Amino acid sequence: MRELPPDALNRAGDLLGEQTLALMRVQEALDQLEAAILSSPRLFWSRTLIDEEKILEQLDFIRLNLPTALEEAEEVLRQRDQILAEAHRYAQEIVAVAQRRAEQLVSESTILRQAQAQAEQLLRQTYQQSEEVRRQTLQESERLQREAHHYVDQVLQDLELRLLESLRVIRNGRQNLQT
Numbered sequence: 128m129r130e131l132p133p134d135a136l137n138r139a140g141d142l143l144g145e146q147t148l149a150l151m152r153v154q155e156a157l158d159q160l161e162a163a164i165l166s167s168p169r170l171f172w173s174r175t176l177i178d179e180e181k182i183l184e185q186l187d188f189i190r191l192n193l194p195t196a197l198e199e200a201e202e203v204l205r206q207r208d209q210i211l212a213e214a215h216r217y218a219q220e221i222v223a224v225a226q227r228r229a230e231q232l233v234s235e236s237t238i239l240r241q242a243q244a245q246a247e248q249l250l251r252q253t254y255q256q257s258e259e260v261r262r263q264t265l266q267e268s269e270r271l272q273r274e275a276h277h278y279v280d281q282v283l284q285d286l287e288l289r290l291l292e293s294l295r296v297i298r299n300g301r302q303n304l305q306t
Contacts, residue, residue, distance in 0.1 A: 147278070150278060150279070150282055152192050153192050153193050153282055153286075154282060154285075156188045157189065157282075157289055160182060160185040160186070160189075160289060160293070161289060163177065163178060163181050164182070164292070164293060164296060170303065171303070173299075174296075174299055174300060174303055175300070177297070182293065186290075189286065193286070200275040200276075200278075200279055203271055203272070204272055207268035207272060211261075211264055211265060211268060214260055214264040215261060217257070217260065218257030218258070218260060218261055221253050221256065222250070222253055222257060224253075225249050225253040228246070229242075229243075229246025229250060
């Protein structure tokens with residue numbers, strides 16, 4: 128009987144770790160962008176003079192890294208299906224082995240009822256175990272998917288807010304220059 132690859136769930140965790148690292152780099156760039164805006168000299172009471180080159184540099188970095196982070200999140204979702212398929216195949220193999228074992232016990236045993244009872248119990252246990260493995264794998268993959276979607280949504284929402292604020296600051300700065 129083939130065993131479930133020991134790294135099946137670890138692969139999903141590794142992919143989530145890589146995706147988290149990429150998103151952390153984007154978050155760090157957003158933090159630097161915010162720091163650049165907040166540390167810029169103030170004009171009047173609510174106007175800020177910003178270093179355009181520094182801001183554009185951070186925006187370019189975000190544009191380059193955000194697609195990578197999103198691609199890695201999609202890879203986690205693709206891997207989820209593969210892990211579920213492996214778990215399903217593993218469960219089917221367990222059931223098949225249990226059925227073959229049950230048939231062998233019945234044919235070799237002189238006490239037919241006892242052999243049948245043992246085989247049925249083994250089948251129930253095997254089915255319960257395989258269902259538990261499948262259920263746990265499904266729950267883990269759904270949790271990973273929810274976390275990935277939630278995190279990407281948070282990053283995109285934060286990026287949108289920061290970009291809108293930067294745009295507002297830039298517009299206000301231009302208006303001040305024109306007046």
